[in-house]
Amino acid sequence: MRDLHGPARRHARALLLVARPCLCRLQPLQDAFAGLGAAQCGYCTPAFLLAAQALLAVEPRPSRAAIKQALAGNLCRCTGYLKIYEAVELAAARLRGEDATPARETLYGHA
Numbered sequence: 001m002r003d004l005h006g007p008a009r010r011h012a013r014a015l016l017l018v019a020r021p022c023l024c025r026l027q028p029l030q031d032a033f034a035g036l037g038a039a040q041c042g043y044c045t046p047a048f049l050l051a052a053q054a055l056l057a058v059e060p061r062p063s064r065a066a067i068k069q070a071l072a073g074n075l076c077r078c079t080g081y082l083k084i085y086e087a088v089e090l091a092a093a094r095l096r097g098e099d100a101t102p103a104r105e106t107l108y109g110h111a
């Protein structure tokens with residue numbers, strides 16, 4: 001990684017942060033995906049986590065459009081994408097130190 005510079009270095013660092021084993025607790029993105037049901041079968045989840053981690057490494061407050069753009073190369077056949085986008089937004093807020101909780105509609109749907 002010493003030979004990398006700029007965005008390539010930040011992306012490599014993000015990948016290392018996701019890949020670093022931590023048996024004691026989930027990372028913020030993992031926790032948000034699990035909490036919001038953004039991962040079901042799990043085929044797509046590793047790639048979404050890596051892409052989201054890379055995004056948050058360079059953009060701590062991404063817009064919904066930026067999240068969609070960053071994750072556009074990944075396909076999910078189970079959840080749709082709304083919960084995935086919401087999980088990234090929740091993790092981003094928590095990583096910024098905000099006391100973020102998901103909206104009731106996010107957890108239980110609309111009445």
Ligand code: FES
Nearest residue numbers: 040044076077078
């Ligand atoms: S959770 Fe199954 S494909 Fe995404």
